[in-house]
Amino acid sequence: MRFFTYFHEDEIEQFFYQKPQEFTKYTERELLAFGLGATLYMPATRPNIHQEILSKKHAGLTSLVIDLEDAVGDHQVPKAEGLLVDELLKLFAEYHMGFITTADLPLMFIRIRSLDQFARLIDRLGEASRLLTGVVIPKFSAESGTEFLKQVQQIHTKQHPFYAMPILESSKIIHKESRMEELLGIKQIADCYRDHILNIRMGATDFCGLYGIRRSADTTVYDIAVLRDCISDIINVFGRHESPYVVSGPVWEYFSAKDRMLKPQLRQTPFRERYGDEGIKWRRKLIDDHLDGLIRETMLDITNGITGKTIIHPSHIKVVQALNVVSYEEYIDAINIVNAATGNIGVVKSDFANKMNEIKPHYYWAQKTIFKSKLFGVLHEEFTNIDLIKKEVYVSYS
DSSP states (O other): OOTTTTSOHHHHHHHEEEOOOOOOTTSOHHHHTTOOOEEEEEETTOTTHHHHHHTTOSTTOOEEEEESSTTSOGGGHHHHHHHHHHHHHHHHHHHHTTSSOGGGSOEEEEEOSOHHHHHHHHHHHGGGGGGOOEEEETTOOTTTHHHHHHHHHHHOOSSSOOEEEEEEOOHHHHSHHHHHHHHHHHHHHHHHTGGGBOOBEEOHHHHHHTTTOOOOTTOOGGGSHHHHHHHHHHHHHHSOTTSOOOBOEEEEOOOSOOOOSSOOSSOHHHHHHHHTHHHHHHHHHHHHTTHHHHHHHHHHHHHTTOOOEEESSGGGHHHHHHHTSBOHHHHHHHHHHHHTTTTTOSEEEOTTSSOEEEHHHHHHHHHHHHHHHHHHOEEOTTOOHHHHHTSOOOOOOO
């Protein structure tokens, strides 16, 4: 598995100074944590999931969550569990017969409702659970989190790694008076099971629902004050360099076109200057597909130290993955900072003569940038992330 498989090899050579490297669920955890990219959620009631995976229906898909929680009605749960087990058993049969390999599979997770359901599904799946990279734990809390992580620890082996991805989305976290105590309690638990946690996710939709808020396609999560403050505290607790976790961005939930109320979030000038009249037409298409809001929010995610994003539509895949590619300037700065961390100097001028690189303050950023560069790749100096988004990719809307 590799990012940007929808590019031909000559296009990879054209755009990338350093090519994206291949990875699987067996890649070391510290690096794999940066490899979720655009994580597509689909309900467990969706038919023929195994066929979609076998046929690689969704171009560029590298991580997938089969959802048994919010995407499934309460009265559908038994049916959804049965469908999920059937689909994974069918996929495992293809795997067992050698028709597919681990390298062909996206990172696959199940999102569960309860500890009992988790244990029941693992038991029903048997050896087929090896296809899974892990479990997504909604409404993760300091009170119940330990029991879930103990179960993950029991499943995980060196031969068949299995990880947890806690979702922070409870009222104790969004409510200001209880937030820091709850976040620090969760962090304490997570640190005890660090080797079994792939990344930390956040549930923006659940947070908003507690306040009767739903953002429009013209706004980002960072425009909603109560949500922005909560995201800031989550990053504050889980992004600290002395004990860091990869934090993933909240879901973008729009994909259809309709009339806009607010000014589009993509300026005309960069498109006109780089692509001329064609660029203006392409900008219009991004706006019509509501991808300008996704682009804006993903850029703000990255600015705030977040890597990857939950998505609910395959049209979002190429946008999220393209924006996470490391620029040539970022990469060279990061390499120079790491190489200069010998204690002999404290600051060095960037090769691009536009900034100073301070070794100690920028070292953690440089490490993260190099991790991302291994999986997402590094662009040639003359290209930008927008050049990658411009690539036409077939998207199935069924």
